[in-house]
Amino acid sequence: MSDFTSNFWSVYVAGLTIVSIIACLLLLWITARKKVVSTSDNTTGHVWDEDLTEMNNPMPRWWMWMFVLTIVFSLGYLALYPGLGSFAGKLGWSQQGEYQQEMEKGRAEIEPVYARFASMKPEEMAADTQAMAIGERLFMNNCAQCHGSDARGSKSFPNLTDGDWLYGGSPEKISETLHQGRVGNMPPMAEAVGSAEDVRNLSHYVLSLSGSPHDSLRASLGKAKFGACAACHGTDAKGNQALGAPNLTDDIWLHGWGEEAITAMINKGKVNEMPAQAGKLTDAQLGVLTAYVWSLSNKPGAAAR
Ligand code: HEC
Ligand code: HEC
Numbered sequence: 001m002s003d004f005t006s007n008f009w010s011v012y013v014a015g016l017t018i019v020s021i022i023a024c025l026l027l028l029w030i031t032a033r034k035k036v037v038s039t040s041d042n043t044t045g046h047v048w049d050e051d052l053t054e055m056n057n058p059m060p061r062w063w064m065w066m067f068v069l070t071i072v073f074s075l076g077y078l079a080l081y082p083g084l085g086s087f088a089g090k091l092g093w094s095q096q097g098e099y100q101q102e103m104e105k106g107r108a109e110i111e112p113v114y115a116r117f118a119s120m121k122p123e124e125m126a127a128d129t130q131a132m133a134i135g136e137r138l139f140m141n142n143c144a145q146c147h148g149s150d151a152r153g154s155k156s157f158p159n160l161t162d163g164d165w166l167y168g169g170s171p172e173k174i175s176e177t178l179h180q181g182r183v184g185n186m187p188p189m190a191e192a193v194g195s196a197e198d199v200r201n202l203s204h205y206v207l208s209l210s211g212s213p214h215d216s217l218r219a220s221l222g223k224a225k226f227g228a229c230a231a232c233h234g235t236d237a238k239g240n241q242a243l244g245a246p247n248l249t250d251d252i253w254l255h256g257w258g259e260e261a262i263t264a265m266i267n268k269g270k271v272n273e274m275p276a277q278a279g280k281l282t283d284a285q286l287g288v289l290t291a292y293v294w295s296l297s298n299k300p301g302a303a304a305r
Contacts, residue, residue, distance in 0.1 A: 010085030114284040122171035125291035135292025181276030184244040188269040203262035210251035
């Protein structure tokens, strides 16, 4: 109702409701008074299926009182709860309020659990089964849609279990990633590189860096063009975590590999975003998630799984 700027609709709806209730009462009163003229055998004279006659008995008293009771109930309800236009009701109950109350209750219940983690380092939390169970659930609900339920990612969504990091894998860096989000931005580079042939040659050079299948003649021709890329990916092509520029020598490909994928990267660039979680999850939840993500690549024996 607050969507309306005037209270016309509120009055209209409230009026309709009250008129309907009065109409119910009137109907009850009229039908209770009106007598159907009956024949001497107390039937209405209506006969169906040859011998099914309709008797002319009044409605049972208890039924009438039930009807009256429902009307009284409706008036009581409308006085206490929101129902008459925008009138809030004497109890001040609202869906919004009930939701807030339940959220408060949930927070109060979970607080002592998180309080135990507050004094723990991420490394300690990673060894705590309760913290990791909570972390896994938070991950399933908030992260798995992008990073996969096994956290191994997919094309353009990084694998979080492999120890290879765009922005760094220390608990501090993971926490920063979760709180602020990240935007990886590689601009289109075709112009800086040169002709389409140059771009092809350069992409073979990029493939050669990780020993991926490539044309070595093209790679040697493309090598000189890597200067345009070194500002972000480094002269050794091992990447730059401050920019989220990936290591191009490790044969781990976020956006796919092969001549076609690399030339597309060079020609079109890429903007890839990890949404910030700070407004969505509490600091305590993000602390547990940081430890959970860290544990995925740091548990003893994690690599063997
Ligand atoms: C809407 C999809 C989406 C959701 C939801 C999402 N992420 Fe991400 N995340 C990404 C993308 C895309 C990147 C890579 C950003 C880039 O390429 O610069 C990323 C990057 C990351 C990184 C950095 C990886 C690295 O190599 O440095 C971490 C850590 C991470 N996400 C953890 C999480 C966690 C934990 C959650 C749940 C709270 C989450 N993400 C939710 C899409 C998502
Ligand atoms: C302004 C900085 C910048 C420059 C210059 C730049 N890149 Fe990038 N590059 C990035 C970033 C950031 C990403 C990661 C995008 C993302 O978040 O997914 C990236 C991603 C890539 C990828 C994808 C890697 C993968 O794992 O899938 C390739 C390939 C690549 N760059 C090649 C190049 C080449 C070749 C050049 C030179 C022509 C170049 N880049 C120039 C910043 C840069």
